[in-house]
Amino acid sequence: MSDPGTAGPPLFIVLNQGSGSDDAAQVRQQIGDVLVRAGREHRFLQAARGSDVPVMAREAVAAAQASRGIVVAAGGDGTINTVVNAVLGTGCTMGVLPQGTFNYFGRAQGIPQDTVQATECLLTGTPQPVQVGLVNDRAFVVNASLGLYPQLLQDREAYKQRYGRSRWVAAWAAVLSLLHAHRPLRLELSNGQQVRSIRTPTLFVGNNGLQLSQIGIAEAPAVEQGDLVAITLRPVGTLAMAWLMLRGAFGQLGEANDVFSFAFDSMQVRPAAPFGRRRMKVAADGEVFRMRAPLQFRVAPQPLMLIKPLAAIAPASADPVNSP
Template sequence: MYGFIVNKVSGNGRALKIWPQIEKMLQEKNVRYCVRFTEKSKHATSLVQELISKEKVTVIVAVGGDGTIHEAVNGLIGTNIPLGIIPAGSGNDFSRGLGIPFEHDQALERILKEKPKIIDVGYVNSTSFCTVAGIGFDGEVAQTTNVSIYKKLLNFVRMGQISYIISAVRVFFRYKPANISLIIDKKLYNFSNVWLIAVAILPFYGGGLVICPKAKSNDGLLDICIVQGMSRWNFLRTFPLVFKGTHISSPSIKILKGKELEIYSSTPLIVHGDGEMMGQTPIRIRIEPSALYVI
């Protein structure tokens, strides 16, 4: 039994638009399924739990974007129920990182044919994430994007990834870098004039930005990108390099790896995970190896 969770607002309604086509394919293939539609923020988490306990589903399929997946994962942790994804959001970075097709028919075919694989999951304090947690500039950009009008407009024309770039430009002119202390696997690092810290399980965020090019979903390690010591002008010049992941050659960017870290800052910094707000520093981030089954 496949349990589908369709986010009504993902991709400015794209998930809802493609659902009839998905349902037709399921009926043609005589696949047993049930479906639930999200009605509010964080609804997908409780829907996952409901489908598992009441409908006895053996697979959960999220039809939506990274926010939908984030909520579904938080409902699946601790179970052996695999997650399938049909991308229908603005960024789709989780799907991009795992090579899941963006076309709904191809994504569904893979869900019905492939076997589950197991991947790592990260935690910001007690809340899980499965792509990237961002601190500082990243956090403010994610918050700005989530409340923007242009995100909805760009989602409508399937150009939602551009909303991150617009927000980054807006935040750029007001953001003030901070001094940071990191404790990574019990080793202390101090950095001054830090723009952002990205803690990654998968390489992508912000709709395809390759923030940690070598991040792997099953190596039991977090990839940690620290951008520090840059002038405002150098930061602006370096930012476009993130589209191809070539920014890591800059001497002002450090890539570290670890299993857990604590982050302390001279001023409170906004933290996001999978684009969802998760509070402010100080925080603790850790990895839980082999914690989630994905088709």
């Protein structure tokens, strides 16, 4: 624990060394300098690898509960997702210091992308409720998906580990992924009243109005009204899929004839018979898991209490390589 003070509740900072391109030691120094100057009690829980983040997150939650402190995630959207899953339902307040490649969650909440400014917001901001999505019992704050999109994410991570973390590497990995054949999913979607059968390369569920609006989905405002937004595609060839990705980069995905989108608050998804109970590959905020069907997508009954700036900061420009 560093420099106890009376400036506010203690901060327990889960720092993922693998997120983003900045040196973790420099990031920690920047955060610590701001908090020491403010006399704010804080403790770093540093994860050497992404696989260490869940353990650090649970430790941070336990410490925050014992001292009425705040759990802070310093990392990309995947790190934030892991910490959210540890925090949600515990009564703890959470803060975010964006360190990833895209930082959709932080940007949508008006949190600065600069580490020093984001740390200062932890000191001056206030807890505000933020909607969380659930796929089965797994929380997500940006998006969750199955089919082609989780495969794109896995390929992107493999290329980042080999060539470094940058948006150009992510874009190139997406292009190479599309060159491989992908079998369409056969799914049954149910809202409790109607069942719809579809055949699609991917099902994408968004919980981030910024991302949805940037790729041109008309239902993006529904996130602010308490819903999630689903996007499905008709099965198309490689060139057509690449064209759809390009349209998403220019904010025109929702205008394409092969794209369908709709808002909902709860939806069950299962593979079409006879595979209704098999495990499916699901991505949540960039992290890929295996989950047993059926999958239940819904809005979490309780919001996440997040430290947000007093005045909203305008979000940055679109990111073409993180669109579905």
